[in-house]
Amino acid sequence: xxxxxxxxxxxxxxxxxxxxxxxxxxxxxxxxxxxxxxxxxxxxxxxxxxxxxxxxxxxxxxxxxxxxxxxxxxxxxxxxxxxxxxxxxxxxxxxxxxxxxxxxxxxxxxxxxxxxxxxxxxxxxxxxxxxxxxxxxxxxxxxxxxxxxxxxxxxxxxxxxxxxxxxxxxxxxxxxxxxxxxxxxxxxxxxxxxxxxxxxxxxxxxxxxxxxxxxxxxxxxxxxxxxxxxxxxxxxxxxxxxxxxxxxxxxxxxxxxxxxxxxxxxxxxxxx
Amino acid sequence: xxxxxxxxxxxxxxxxxxxxxxxxxxxxxxxxxxxxxxxxxxxxxxxxxxxxxxxxxxxxxxxxxxxxxxxxxxxxxxxxxxxxxxxxxxxxxxxxxxxxxxxxxxxxxxxxxxxxxxxxxxxxxxxxxxxxxxxxxxxxxxxxxxxxxxxxxxxxxxxxxxxxxxxxxxxxxxxxxxxxxxxxxxxxxxxxxxxxxxxxxxxxxxxxxxxxxxxxxxxxxxxxxxxxxxxxxxxxxxxxxxxxxxxxxxxxxxxxxxxxxxxxxxxxxxxx
Numbered sequence: 001x002x003x004x005x006x007x008x009x010x011x012x013x014x015x016x017x018x019x020x021x022x023x024x025x026x027x028x029x030x031x032x033x034x035x036x037x038x039x040x041x042x043x044x045x046x047x048x049x050x051x052x053x054x055x056x057x058x059x060x061x062x063x064x065x066x067x068x069x070x071x072x073x074x075x076x077x078x079x080x081x082x083x084x085x086x087x088x089x090x091x092x093x094x095x096x097x098x099x100x101x102x103x104x105x106x107x108x109x110x111x112x113x114x115x116x117x118x119x120x121x122x123x124x125x126x127x128x129x130x131x132x133x134x135x136x137x138x139x140x141x142x143x144x145x146x147x148x149x150x151x152x153x154x155x156x157x158x159x160x161x162x163x164x165x166x167x168x169x170x171x172x173x174x175x176x177x178x179x180x181x182x183x184x185x186x187x188x189x190x191x192x193x194x195x196x197x198x199x200x201x202x203x204x205x206x207x208x209x210x211x212x213x214x215x216x217x218x219x220x221x222x223x224x225x226x227x228x229x230x231x232x233x234x235x236x237x238x239x240x241x242x243x244x245x246x247x248x249x250x251x252x253x254x255x256x257x258x259x260x261x262x263x264x265x266x267x268x269x270x271x272x
Numbered sequence: 273x274x275x276x277x278x279x280x281x282x283x284x285x286x287x288x289x290x291x292x293x294x295x296x297x298x299x300x301x302x303x304x305x306x307x308x309x310x311x312x313x314x315x316x317x318x319x320x321x322x323x324x325x326x327x328x329x330x331x332x333x334x335x336x337x338x339x340x341x342x343x344x345x346x347x348x349x350x351x352x353x354x355x356x357x358x359x360x361x362x363x364x365x366x367x368x369x370x371x372x373x374x375x376x377x378x379x380x381x382x383x384x385x386x387x388x389x390x391x392x393x394x395x396x397x398x399x400x401x402x403x404x405x406x407x408x409x410x411x412x413x414x415x416x417x418x419x420x421x422x423x424x425x426x427x428x429x430x431x432x433x434x435x436x437x438x439x440x441x442x443x444x445x446x447x448x449x450x451x452x453x454x455x456x457x458x459x460x461x462x463x464x465x466x467x468x469x470x471x472x473x474x475x476x477x478x479x480x481x482x483x484x485x486x487x488x489x490x491x492x493x494x495x496x497x498x499x500x501x502x503x504x505x506x507x508x509x510x511x512x513x514x515x516x517x518x519x520x521x522x523x524x525x526x527x528x529x530x531x532x533x534x535x536x537x538x539x540x541x542x543x544x
Contacts, residue, residue, distance in 0.1 A: 081468075081506055107466060107511040114467030115503060144416065145437050148466060149515070163435045164466035165417050194379060194420060194436035195386030196353075231387060234353055239379040243421070 003144075003168055004120075004127035011213035013098075013131040015169050019177040019203030019223065020103055020136030024060075026067045030208045030221050034133050035068045037210075038098030043070035046096040050078045050112055051104030051137040061100060084116025093121050096130060103136030107148050110141060110164060119167060126169050136177050139203060144171040150187035159243035161187040163194075172215060172265040173199045179226060180204045192230045193238040193247055199265055200228035215265040219257045227255040227263050227270060275416075275440055276392075276399035283485035285370075285403040287441050291449040291475030291495065292375055292408030296332075298339045302480045302493050306405050307340045309482075310370030315342035318368040322350045322384055323376025323409040333372060356388025365393050368402060375408030379420050382413060382436060391439060398441050408449050411475060416443040422459035431515035433459040435466075444487060444537040445471045451498060452476045460500055465510040465519055468502035471537055487537040491529045499535050499542060501525040 006012050014037060022030045035043050045065050049058035058075035065073045074096070076089040083089065093099065099122065101109070113119050126132050132142070140147055146166030153160070163174075176188045179202035188200040201209055204223025211217040219225050235250040255270040257263060263270045278284050286309060294302045307315050317337050321330035330347035337345045346368070348361040355361065365371065371394065373381070385391050398404050404414070412419055418438030425432070435446075448460045451474035460472040473481055476495025483489040491497050507522040527542040529535060535542045 081508075105511055110467035111465070111508050111511040115469035115505075119469065146467075149431065159421065159434055162431055163437070165435070165469065166467070193383070195382035195418075195438070197387035197391065197437065233387075236353075236383050239377055239383040 003170060004123040006127045010129055013126050013129045014213070015126065015142060015211040016131065016133035016208055017139030017142055017175045017177070017201065017203055018133060018135040018208040019139065019179060019205050021205035022135055022208070022221065023206055024064055030206070031064065032068055033210065033220055034098065034100070034131070035065060035070050037131055038070070041069045041071060043098060044072040044096050045070050045098045045100060046093050047073060047075045048078060048099065048101045049075060051106060051109045052102050053104065057102050061102060078113060078118060081112055081116060084113050084118040090117060090121045093118070093125055098131045098133070099125065101132070101134035101138030101141065103138055106137035106140045106146060107164065109137060110146065110166065114165065123168055132169060139175050139177045141166050142169050143173055143175055144168040145174050145198065147174065147176055147187065147191055150184070152183045153186040154183065156186045156189035156193060156247040156249065157244055158190070158238055158241045158247055161190045163191060170211070171198065173201050176200070176202045178205055180223065185226065188228055189249060189252065190238070190247065192228060193236050193249060196230035196233045196236070199268065202226035202228065211265070217263050217265065219259055219261045221259065224256050224258045225261070227257060229253040229268050231268055275442060276395040278399045282401055285398050285401045286485070287398065287414060287483040288403065288405035288480055289411030289414055289447045289449070289473065289475055290405060290407040290480040291411065291451060291477050293477035294407055294480070294493065295478055296336055302478070303336065304340055305482065305492055306370065306372070306403070307337060307342050309403055310342070313341045313343060315370055316344040316368050317342050317370045317372060318365050319345060319347045320350060320371065320373045321347060323378060323381045324374050325376065329374050333374060350385060350390060353384055353388060356385050356390040362389060362393045365390070365397055370403045370405070371397065373404070373406035373410030373413065375410055378409035378412045378418060379436065381409060382418065382438065386437065395440055404441060411447050411449045413438050414441050415446055416440040417446050417470065419446065419448055419459065419463055422456070424455040425458040426455065428458045428461035428465060428519040428521065429516055430462070430510055430513045430519055433462045435463060442483070443470065445473050448472070448474045450477055452495065457498065461521060461524065462519065464500060464502045465508050465521060468505045468508070471540065472500035474498035474500065483537070489535050489537065491531055491533045493531065496528050496530045497533070499527040499529060501540050503540055
């Protein structure tokens with residue numbers, strides 16, 4: 001499930017988590033930037049609506065991306081583990097230059113697609129240069145370590161967040177969404193505290209991180225991204241406290257980045 | 273945190289999870305096999321006692337490995353995140369040909385060592401050929417996805433297990449220990465159900481999986497290993513049920529392997 005190997009002379013496609021509830025009109029900033037990155041009028045997109053149980057989700061995005069000028073938009077209706085081996089869907093994915101994963105329930109995404117040939121195809125496609133965007137549940141599922149469930153609140157508390165294996169497009173960040181709207185900094189801090197190796201990205205609604213092949217992200221949209229960097233963490237008590245009790249953390253670094261802000265996931269440097 | 277890259281012409285060292293409570297006498301099967309693999313009388317071992325809070329744990333293993341004939345045994349007393357950058361410890365690790373991680377609390381291991389230079393050095397050492405064994409907590413911490421906590425019982429129930437990022441020596445298996453003794457098949461099934469890409473290994477006490485560079489494991493010791501393979505899983509309800517409710521799973525394959533049994537983590541073939 002770790003990121004697939006990038007072939008010599010190629011570079012990974014962009015990884016684009018969106019915090020949910022992004023603007024959905026033809027001139028919307030985030031989705032237009034995605035279509036443009038995928039080639040604009042030459043864009044061939046595949047939409048994965050699996051997280052959602054509303055039958056119209058995939059088609060709504062298809063219409064929207066077509067209105068934005070994308071040439072081809074396929075909706076891959078993966079609804080069972082068997083569909084995860086569907087050759088037509090896999091070849092549609094392989095001929096796309098962008099993939100969009102809708103919102104819904106991220107555990108539905110991993111339960112249905114995890115461990116299937118489609119999951120492998122998606123990691124391989126991204127390593128070969130295909131851009132992958134996801135909103136809400138579709139953002140959370142992107143990293144190797146996925147927030148499956150959790151509680152609201154600003155204070156980290158032991159066991160307030162449930163992690164599960166995600167799709168493994170990157171292992172440099174753990175991603176949370178609807179961040180300001182649902183008061184999720186506590187659960188993101190808890191997720192990082194267990195093993196402080198990754199950076200936490202808390203995405204507000206209508207806000208996206210465009211993470212380039214160089215692992216530098218740039219912020220688009222109307223909200224902000226809260227970047228939580230535990231690399232200077234000197235002490236944590238998460239191994240000592242009971243489930244539900246507050247966790248002490250000393251030395252967490254935090255940045256808040258609005259439109260145009262940048263963060264390098266390797267050097268851990270922020271700039272505005 | 274994914275496994276480090278294996279240099280050309282080298283092969284990864286063995287990965288050796290042990291289910292806890294292994295026999296600790298000079299003629300003990302599992303620990304002798306480990307010492308022998310590391311070169312017998314030429315073995316240079318590093319012991320990481322961080323999971324344990326008993327001050328004598330590291331020294332007890334040092335005496336035992338010396339009694340078994342190992343030439344050098346260093347105990348790396350990593351007790352704080354600062355110690356995770358200690359150059360002496362890192363160079364002791366780099367000159368070892370085997371690393372042994374004791375039992376205790378696996379969340380202590382990840383909280384103290386996760387994201388430090390020591391964690392990187394350990395992944396790099398294993399990729400360069402150093403054998404890494406761990407017992408109990410030291411076994412659980414080995415994979416990319418680690419069981420941090422969980423409840424007992426045979427039936428998988430949503431949210432009965434807490435996963436956290438482990439040390440990432442392999443992403444082909446999720447490991448549980450004291451397996452028969454603490455009735456843990458439910459929590460292992462739950463851990464796999466979220467994203468059925470990995471194999472589950474449930475290790476009884478005094479039982480070890482010697483996982484070779486070819487990703488074939490062989491069973492040593494007096495108990496058994498329960499191998500749970502979800503690759504043929506056709507349906508799961510973990511995305512639908514409430515926390516605490518039983519999860520339906522259709523098509524999980526299970527093998528029970530005692531001493532001498534083998535399992536290939538790539539082809540998913542078992543043999544006895």
